[in-house]
């Protein structure tokens with residue numbers, strides 16, 4: 001995994017309060033604890049600020065939500 005990807009995943013782990021992923025990413029990659037913690041906190045702040053998450057799972061959920069919003073409009077025709 002590229003360093004930038006590791007940092008992004010640490011941020012996403014913070015966003016989801018996912019300590020298991022955080023520990024796995026930290027132990028499997030060459031990242032200092034200070035850097036890992038900084039990304040974790042950044043993810044938590046993004047969530048607190050209402051910023052949408054960038055992980056694949058959340059993007060898929062957002063797309064599904066958009067689709068179910070479209071449906072009633074299509075049926076009202």
Ligand SMILES: [Zn+2]
Nearest residue numbers: 053054055058
């Ligand atoms: Zn997410």
